Amino acid sequence: MSLNFLQYLKKNLELTDTQLEQLFPRLNIKIVPKNSLLLRLGETRSYPYFVEKGLLRSYSIDETGKQHVIQFAPENNIICDRGSLYFNAPSKLIIEAIEETTVIIIDHHYTDYVSGLPGFHKKNEMILQHHVWYLQNRIDSLLGATAEARYLGFIQRYPNLTPRVPQWMIASYLGITPESLSRVRKELVTRHL
Amino acid sequence: MSLNFLQYLKKNLELTDTQLEQLFPRLNIKIVPKNSLLLRLGETRSYPYFVEKGLLRSYSIDETGKQHVIQFAPENNIICDRGSLYFNAPSKLIIEAIEETTVIIIDHHYTDYVSGLPGFHKKNEMILQHHVWYLQNRIDSLLGATAEARYLGFIQRYPNLTPRVPQWMIASYLGITPESLSRVRKELVTRHL
C-alpha cells in the first residue's frame, strides 16, 4: 500500500490518508516488460501513465526515420501524448519502456475520484504550469546552447538517470548524434572531469 | 464592450453574456507603447497578459549576450513568465511590445471572478494542455529539423505574423542567426516560391 503514487498524491495534491485508502482499490496498475510499447504511432485512444517503478520514454520519428526523444519518465513522473489524449489527433509519439516498468494508468477510475476533491484542479494546474516552465527552459537551451552545455545541463538535472539510459537516447534527447555525444564526453574527460 | 478578450472567454471558457457583463468593469486594461517592457529581467512579481491588440514577445538573454525569442504573442494570445508567476523565481524572461499593444492584465480581479465559475478549471486545463502540446512540437522540430524546415513551419503556422516581426526576431525564435535566415529565404526564392 505504500506506493510512490500515493506519496505523490499526498505531496502534490495534498490528499489525506483516508482519501488515499478510498482511492487505492480503484487504481489500475500494470507491469510492462522492457522494450515494450505503451503507445504506438497513430493510436487515438491513450492514457497518461504514472511511473511507479522503472523508466519510460516518449519519442517521435521524423521523415528521415530518425528518432527524437521528447521525454524521459523515471519513477514519480507522468508521461502521455497530449494530442491523442485531449485533442483526438492520432498519436505522433511512441511511448516505450526502457526498463521493466510498473505504471499506474491514469484512467477514469482515477480522474473521476480526484476531480471531485476540493482544490484538486488548482493543484493540478500548478503541476502543469511547472511542466510548461520546464519545457520552455528546454526550448531556451535548444535555441542557443552548445552540445556540451546541453549535455552538462542534462547530467546535472538527471544525475541518476544518466547511467540507466543508453547514450544514443540521451543524444537524441539533446538533439545531437550519438557520435557527437561520444566526442563531447571524451572532450570533457580530457579537460578535467 | 466588444473586446477580443470577451470573445475569447466566451469561446474558450464558455462564459455567458451576463457573466461577461459582470466581469467587464473589473478588467485591468493597459496600452503600452512600442518597444516598452512589461517585464524586466529578475523581477519577481509578474502577471499574465492577454493581448487585445498589438504584439508582444518574450525572450531570454544568454551568457554571451544573445537573445532567444521564447514566444510571440499577437492578438488573442496570453504571455507570461511562469517562473516569477507561480514559483517565485526571479524572471529570466523579458516581455516586450513589438508594436503598440493593448493588454488585459490577468490580475486577481479577473482570477477571483472566473475561478468561482463552474467548469472554469476544467476548461482552463485544456488551454494549458494545448500549450504543452504546442511546446512539445516546437521541441520536436528543434531536435532535428533543418533551419529551412523550421522556417517553413513558422510561416505556415503564423502566416500573418511574419510581416509584422523583424526577421532577426524570427531567426532568434528559430534558433539561427539573421544571416542564415536571410540565406534560407534567398534559397527558397531561387528554388521556386
Place this chain on the structure above:
DNA sequence: CGCCTGCATTGATGTATGGTAAGAAATGAT
C-alpha cells in the same frame, strides 16, 4: 531635406556538428 540608426543582404571564412565506416566493448541469447 539629409542624416542617423537599425535591419537585411551578400561574400569570405571558420567551426561545431553530422555522416560514414571500422573496430572495440558491452549486452543478451542459446
Place this chain on the structure above:
DNA sequence: ATCATTTCTTACCATACATCAATGCAGGCG
C-alpha cells in the same frame, strides 16, 4: 561459455550554420 547483436568509440571527411565585415536600404527625426 560462445556467439550475435547492439552500443560506444575513434578517425576522416562533409556540410550546415556561425562569424565577421562590408554594403545597401528604409524609416524616424532633426
